[in-house]
Amino acid sequence: MQGPHNVSTGHQDDQRLGAAVTDMKQVEPVQHDSPPTTVTDHEGAETSKQAFNQQVRSDQEQHEKGESRDRKRTPSLESQLAREIDYSKQLEAALAKRDEMLQEKEAELTRIKDRMGSQEDKIRELSGANHRQSDEIQQTGAELRHVKTKYQQTSQLLKERSEELTTAQKFLGKADSISSAEVVRLVEVLNAEIAHQSTFILDSLTYQKWTGSANDLEHSLKELRDLLGPWLYERLWHRLNDPNLEFDESDDFLTQLVLQTGLTNACKYIINHWYPPFWNEGKMFDRVYGDMGRKVSQVVAGKWRALSSTHLVVDRKANKDYLRGVLRNLITAVGGPVQNGNSLPPDLKNKVDDITRKALAIHEHVKSSFTSMDLEVYSIPCGTPFDASQMEDADGPNAGGKG
Template sequence: MSQVGSLSSFTYAGMAGLSLASFFGVLKLWKHWFIRRDERISKDADLQALRLSLDEARSDAQVKEEAMSLLRKELENARKQLDVVGRLLEGARTQNQALGEQVKQQGEALQLLRHETLQVKEEYARTLKLLEARTQELKGAEAFLTKADVLSGAEVLSMLNTLNSEVYQTAALVAESFQFRPKRTGADEGQGDRAEGEGEETEEMAEVYASTTDILGPRMMELLKSSEHHDDPTLIQIAFQAGMSAYSNWIISSWYFEDPDDERLLDEIYGRVREAEEQAVSGRWRALTRAHVQQLNSNHEPDLAMYFIDAFVNILLTAGVTDTRSELQEAIASRFADRVGVVVKSAQRLRKAIGEEVTSCDFEVIYIAHDSPFDPPRMDDSLAGAFEERRGEAEPVLCTTDLGLGRLVRAAGRVGEWEQNVLLRPKIALESGIDELMSIGSS
């Protein structure tokens, strides 16, 4: 306490001893001290603020450094990823370039493939067209090479027997339906009148005799002309059989009922085909030709029945029937058209069977022309009694009454050699048999 008093005394003493200038100097110094203190306080505050700011800056810098480090890491990772992406991109570019080359190659291959496809399509079209042509050729070849027959030999033979039977029955029926007057001799009354009448008929009858001769031959025509028929019409019946057999043979063997020159040409062609080709080929050629050539006259097919009726009329006129041609034609057509139609249809059916429905062999109807030598091994005499009596004599055939049937097959691999079998021998009539028959009838 004493020390405090002392100090105060001293202070007051010192202060008292100070001059005014000193006082003002001290005051100024004191003021300056306060100013400096305030400045120091302000600076300390600023320093403290700076320290805080520095700490914050350091903290922020640390955060930023950490962020920067993180960013560096991320950047490094990004660089690594970029390297990876770069490598991938380079690989992709390489792959893309390779793919581009592949696309280019595939484009070229596609273009080539399109070109080849076009060529293949064109080749396919050509092949298809060729296949169609070959298919048609194969069908044609199959048609030629097939050996299947529609009918057997026994069936063909049965058809011919039926035709012969129908011819016989029709001939007998027609012959018995007409009345014949006795022929007048030179001693009969009115000989001059008859001669005068015959003179008037000469031109007309000459045509009748010529037609009868064409069908039956001159000897049968003379027999019809000179023989008596009022008691026994057997000769008329035989003549009818012969005429129907002749026309039936013509129908069966004809290609298409036209010009004989054309018929002979087709026969010659077929003969050459038969000589050069195997049976299967020649048989099919014949079948196809018969089938198609018949269509040439399908619009104007001849009236085949009229040939038979005209033959009947000419035979009756030759035999001395006094009716006119038109009267006979009308009578026969009205009474026997159905019978004649049956014969014609049978002949046409046999023609189709032999010509078109059998190819493994050749069936031939056997018809013996008039005046041919009588050959017992090849033919039968329909009048057997005369045949037995005149066996050793060479006698010409008068006419054919029943058609026969032969079968021919070309020997395989041998040109011009044929195997021939007679399935049915034709029946003929001899003049000696007619004479015997007429003598028996007149006795």
């Protein structure tokens, strides 16, 4: 630590020496009052040497004093430097600690960002689930409202029918207004009428080959599939698609079978349905009656059926139009032309209307005349193996169960 001070002191001494020399050169001659003294060259040299030595001693003294001061100041400067070094180390330690804290904060910030990203993903997932649940809730709400409406309608209907049953005690005490054997007889008459009219229609037909496209033929026959059944439908389809078709007696048999089966099943629908020929409008009565049959006795359920059927006014014209349309499609399907465009001839209209009246009469008896039992007519599809037990209900011990 003393080296820099010595250099600094020596530089200051050089500056002082230079200043002393400069001052000596700038000293103006001193005016003396005494008369000038003559000095020899030797004396002048001595005088200059003494002055120079004196100046050197003075400078040396100053230099020694400066070194003394520097030596005295050195411990203080060293102490101050040590303090500065300690403070610098403290700052470095604090800075290192700050850096460590900063790294920890950055690591924590990274973890927080990761958690935030995970939370955002979860929020999006929950939001999507919430939307889906909201849609499901809305759909369920709509379904519940629909069910509630249907329940209210059914409850109202049951309430009305219950009130009617409550106020109809006399009617509830009445027995069946017709016997099941009489209904069976009416069904036999209807079967005979259908068979007779099918033969009459067969005799009046003039066959012709199908001239339309296969698609038109399929569309025309599609409406008859439920009436004819799969066995008869397939045979009729193959016959009409035969390019080498030649009509003979076997075709007469198939034609009569198609006409008789189609009219029979159409009459069956009219008889058994609640509100023919408006099939969909009667489904609610089927559900209510089926539910009632599981909860109350047959007599009460039968009276409710009879009362409900009494209030359902059958549209006779609609049923006539329905059966006329069935016959028109049957005639077209078996290969016979329909005169007057799509309209049946007047004689055929009268015959099919007579069949409709007989079917509606049986419908009224089946729905309104019986309370002790449920009656329905049924038909056996063509191609079904013969089963003698199926014939017992007509005249056997179980007569009256079915017609």
